[in-house]
Amino acid sequence: MEAFYNCIAQRLTEDRTKIEAGLYLHYPFCLRKCSYCHFSSSIHERETHRLWLSGIIDEIQQAASFFSDYLVIDTVYFGGGTPSLLAPDEVGKLLASVRLNFEVKLQEVTLEVNPAIGAERIRDWLQVGVNRLSIGAQSFDPAVLRVLGRGYTPEQIIRLVEEAIEARAENIGLDLMAGLPGESSRTLEVNLEALKELRPQHVSVYLLEELDNVPFGKVWAKSPVSEEAAAETYEKYRLRLEDRGWPQYEISNFSRPGYQCRHNKKYWKYQPFLGLGPSASSHLGNFRWTNLAGPGDWLTSVQSGGPGFSEFLELSPEEEVRECLASGLRLKEGISLQELADRFPGVNLSGFELKARELSGCGLLQLSDGLVRIPPEKFIISNSIISELLYQA
Numbered sequence: 001m002e003a004f005y006n007c008i009a010q011r012l013t014e015d016r017t018k019i020e021a022g023l024y025l026h027y028p029f030c031l032r033k034c035s036y037c038h039f040s041s042s043i044h045e046r047e048t049h050r051l052w053l054s055g056i057i058d059e060i061q062q063a064a065s066f067f068s069d070y071l072v073i074d075t076v077y078f079g080g081g082t083p084s085l086l087a088p089d090e091v092g093k094l095l096a097s098v099r100l101n102f103e104v105k106l107q108e109v110t111l112e113v114n115p116a117i118g119a120e121r122i123r124d125w126l127q128v129g130v131n132r133l134s135i136g137a138q139s140f141d142p143a144v145l146r147v148l149g150r151g152y153t154p155e156q157i158i159r160l161v162e163e164a165i166e167a168r169a170e171n172i173g174l175d176l177m178a179g180l181p182g183e184s185s186r187t188l189e190v191n192l193e194a195l196k197e198l199r200p201q202h203v204s205v206y207l208l209e210e211l212d213n214v215p216f217g218k219v220w221a222k223s224p225v226s227e228e229a230a231a232e233t234y235e236k237y238r239l240r241l242e243d244r245g246w247p248q249y250e251i252s253n254f255s256r257p258g259y260q261c262r263h264n265k266k267y268w269k270y271q272p273f274l275g276l277g278p279s280a281s282s283h284l285g286n287f288r289w290t291n292l293a294g295p296g297d298w299l300t301s302v303q304s305g306g307p308g309f310s311e312f313l314e315l316s317p318e319e320e321v322r323e324c325l326a327s328g329l330r331l332k333e334g335i336s337l338q339e340l341a342d343r344f345p346g347v348n349l350s351g352f353e354l355k356a357r358e359l360s361g362c363g364l365l366q367l368s369d370g371l372v373r374i375p376p377e378k379f380i381i382s383n384s385i386i387s388e389l390l391y392q393a
Contacts, residue, residue: 004217008287012070019366022075022266026277027083028295055299057097059276064101075108075263092128119160121165132171140194147182154284161198173202181223201259203246203337205237231380251330251379270324286315289296321388334373
């Protein structure tokens with residue numbers, strides 16, 4: 001592992017200045033596994049929680065021994081899993097370890113929160129350094145929550161947000177899911193009314209994906225939602241959220257002005273981030289890697305001086321351009337072709353530019369002011385558009 005890290009560090013030293021980077025910490029445990037979830041997580045137990053906490057602190061120290069001379073951490077994101085199972089003092093301990101081992105200029109510290117866990121912990125999380133809450137509401141329609149198997153009620157979501165507001169949380173995000181079995185004509189209105197009353201700074205709207213290998217696939221098979229119906233629901237959310245003061249900035253994300261998620265924008269803008277914990281991914285320089293997914297395997301690798309990787313890639317400039325385009329086109333603002341050329345001066349972009357003009361002529365891309373972007377009304381077919389651009393050029 002040392003050889004890999006040294007190779008990455010050598011690439012980072014070429015700029016001779018420290019790079020601002022995000023830090024993602026993956027908490028891999030949940031009270032129970034949601035039937036639709038394809039993320040790496042397992043059932044919470046006290047001992048495995050304790051071992052993870054010890055291991056992640058070790059991994060922070062290991063990563064810092066290689067990267068602290070090259071990185072300034074400006075965002076931290078606690079994801080999972082259910083990281084709201086972390087007690088406030090544990091979150092504070094982890095943030096203290098980050099500050100001790102890295103140079104930090106923290107602008108944003110996000111904690112994902114399950115509405116069934118933690119309303120009474122909100123104030124303490126804020127006091128130890130969390131300044132952004134990402135609440136996995138999914139829906140305010142009880143029928144949809146039952147179909148999803150969520151272990152809480154709409155009233156619990158509301159109480160959690162109200163507790164956060166009372167604790168003077170200034171950056172609250174609510175995640176919703178759309179295009180689901182169990183939705184009725186009322187679901188959209190119920191969710192929008194709840195957003196109107198709670199006034200979060202950020203809203204995410206996700207469609208279900210990758211159902212082949214999760215239990216929810218059986219539910220879907222019995223009550224499938226057509227692509228057309230899901231697309232229509234998504235489009236209604238997109239237009240109504242824009243109209244109600246949450247401008248869209250990414251395919252699934254909407255926010256009040258000034259409240260776009262800084263950490264997640266690093267992914268879409270192809271900026272550096274370091275991921276620690278089981279299954280966490282990193283992107284530094286022209287290297288991208290993913291940690292081992294199983295908590296036990298990950299912990300063993302950390303204890304042996306790891307971590308171990310399930311994937312490690314050294315990307316060519318051409319591969320980086322494709323990844324940069326694929327992520328950047330998720331943003332409503334799109335991506336600058338001139339900035340792309342400046343960032344990857346050795347790559348011939350003429351094929352992409354030619355294909356972009358062709359897709360623009362079909363109304364699938366927009367070219368203006370040196371930017372290429374997907375029209376918002378075409379976001380629902382963004383995967384097809386991006387694939388057409390990247391692999392037909």
